[in-house]
Amino acid sequence: MKNNLIVSGSPHIHKQESISRIMWTVVLSIIPAGIAGIIIFGLDALWVTLAAVIAALLTEALFEIWTKKKITVMDGSAVITGILLAYNLPSNVPLWLPVVGAVFSIAIGKQVFGGLGQNIFNPALVGRVFLMASWPKYMTTFVKPLSYDAVTSATPLAVLKEGKILEHISYLDLFLGKRGGCIGEVCILALLIGAAILLYKGYISWHIPATYILTTAVFTYIFGAKQLFHGDWLFHILNGGLILGAFFMATDYVATPLTAKGQIIFGIGCGLLTAIIRLWGGYPEGASYAILMMNAATPFIDRYTKNRIYGTK
Amino acid sequence: MKNLIKEFTKGIIRENPTFVLVLGLCPTLAVSVSVANGIGMGIAATFVLLGSSLIVSLVRDFIPDKIRIPCYIVIIATFVTITELCMKAYSPVLDRSLGIYVPLIVVNCIVLGRAEAFACKNNLASSFYDGLGMGVGFTLALILISAIREFLGSGQILGHTLFKGFEPVFVFGMPSGALLVIGLLLGFFNLLKNRKT
Numbered sequence: 420m421k422n423n424l425i426v427s428g429s430p431h432i433h434k435q436e437s438i439s440r441i442m443w444t445v446v447l448s449i450i451p452a453g454i455a456g457i458i459i460f461g462l463d464a465l466w467v468t469l470a471a472v473i474a475a476l477l478t479e480a481l482f483e484i485w486t487k488k489k490i491t492v493m494d495g496s497a498v499i500t501g502i503l504l505a506y507n508l509p510s511n512v513p514l515w516l517p518v519v520g521a522v523f524s525i526a527i528g529k530q531v532f533g534g535l536g537q538n539i540f541n542p543a544l545v546g547r548v549f550l551m552a553s554w555p556k557y558m559t560t561f562v563k564p565l566s567y568d569a570v571t572s573a574t575p576l577a578v579l580k581e582g583k584i585l586e587h588i589s590y591l592d593l594f595l596g597k598r599g600g601c602i603g604e605v606c607i608l609a610l611l612i613g614a615a616i617l618l619y620k621g622y623i624s625w626h627i628p629a630t631y632i633l634t635t636a637v638f639t640y641i642f643g644a645k646q647l648f649h650g651d652w653l654f655h656i657l658n659g660g661l662i663l664g665a666f667f668m669a670t671d672y673v674a675t676p677l678t679a680k681g682q683i684i685f686g687i688g689c690g691l692l693t694a695i696i697r698l699w700g701g702y703p704e705g706a707s708y709a710i711l712m713m714n715a716a717t718p719f720i721d722r723y724t725k726n727r728i729y730g731t732k
Numbered sequence: 733m734k735n736l737i738k739e740f741t742k743g744i745i746r747e748n749p750t751f752v753l754v755l756g757l758c759p760t761l762a763v764s765v766s767v768a769n770g771i772g773m774g775i776a777a778t779f780v781l782l783g784s785s786l787i788v789s790l791v792r793d794f795i796p797d798k799i800r801i802p803c804y805i806v807i808i809a810t811f812v813t814i815t816e817l818c819m820k821a822y823s824p825v826l827d828r829s830l831g832i833y834v835p836l837i838v839v840n841c842i843v844l845g846r847a848e849a850f851a852c853k854n855n856l857a858s859s860f861y862d863g864l865g866m867g868v869g870f871t872l873a874l875i876l877i878s879a880i881r882e883f884l885g886s887g888q889i890l891g892h893t894l895f896k897g898f899e900p901v902f903v904f905g906m907p908s909g910a911l912l913v914i915g916l917l918l919g920f921f922n923l924l925k926n927r928k929t
């Protein structure tokens with residue numbers, strides 16, 4: 420007879436969840452966006468992604484061997500960093516660029532702080548911003564979608580920033596990803612499929628993505644045009660790295676606030692900064708800078724949004 | 733004599749003003765864009781350090797304790813003015829590229845720090861060697877940082893291109909690159925120190 424009266428210490432409810440399981444699920448959920456990127460920009464997108472992932476894994480392994488720490492290559496977090504970094508690059512970059520970016524992401528963005536769980540910034544974004552500051556030439560020339568050769572085109576946001584008249588792209592095309600841009604950010608449909616998996620599994624909560632996107636929408640609606648309350652908010656949501664950032668990078672467990680209240684503040688902050696950079700800043704797109712700046716503010720937010728411990732004042 | 737040599741060498745490695753005492757980071761961050769700037773700044777600061785250490789050590793018994801800091805500042809400012817005017821007269825190019833950071837040596841914490849922590853308590857000879865050692869240490873640190881930054885940021889050392897086909901990493905020519913390089917070097921030297929003990 421099975422003995423149901425086992426005496427044991429807490430916790431009594433176990434789940435199958437673990438860091439590596441969550442991380443690999445996230446990897447799975449961002450793959451659709453990559454496939455869409457390969458369809459839109461050709462096989463170059465695949466090589467860039469593979470280069471970034473392999474470089475990220477090697478850097479993590481070498482750094483952990485060098486510092487004599489436990490090798491955590493198989494927990495999937497380095498794979499995510501590599502993929503997310505590649506998703507933030509144009510598909511026509513020389514292959515050493517994602518490699519340098521991934522090495523920087525893992526070594527400087529993550530391992531020098533002490534590895535997974537210690538980093539204060541999202542490693543993939545650290546890598547992207549480093550590349551952006553170092554080789555802006557490569558980071559801002561994009562391939563024309565579905566052309567499969569070296570025809571370059573600007574992103575709709577960059578065209579808007581230069582004040583030129585936009586050739587009209589329908590919202591449906593923007594939603595499906597028929598525009599110039601980074602590998603993983605263009606196909607909103609594929610990103611939403613991945614986001615739905617994560618939300619369904621409960622691996623991310625709605626607080627950050629919802630408040631982030633909503634704040635950007637409201638702000639660009641109010642201030643996005645010459646006249647107040649005439650901005651094209653849907654255009655701003657469907658363009659740039661907003662959706663990729665909101666669901667996959669602003670929800671990084673390590674570098675974002677712990678409580679729901681804190682996450683809402685974080686999301687609103689990201690949304691405001693993104694909209695401000697897009698409308699009045701020097702760069703056409705500000706999602707990566709917005710998320711990094713809010714990452715820096717996270718310890719501060721956490722301090723002021725502590726949950727009240729039950730039974731105390 | 734052995735003591736004096738020790739006073740000199742401690743500034744170079746054991747108490748290096750940049751990497752161990754972590755003083756004077758503001759000019760270090762700002763001027764370390766190119767090796768030429770680094771050397772110029774290092775020599776200017778060494779001259780001021782030497783002069784102020786000497787004078788402070790000479791007058792240390794006459795300065796009332798309460799107003800010692802203003803007195804040090806006056807002495808330091810004198811030497812900084814000499815440096816600045818000489819630089820303007822004899823190497824205007826360097827003066828233009830260092831800009832405001834030459835007059836700012838007045839408030840460089842290495843100079844004031846040595847006056848306050850060493851020269852006002854020690855005799856002339858030790859103060860001289862202390863100032864010289866600190867100056868040389870500062871100059872070497874500046875050369876190291878600016879060599880890394882100039883090479884990575886523009887692919888050159890002292891204006892000469894080293895490799896063809898190297899794509900410069902612009903970020904190292906910017907202030908964020910200075911913070912990165914100094915942070916990593918600090919970490920590296922701490923690692924070496926910890927390994928030794």
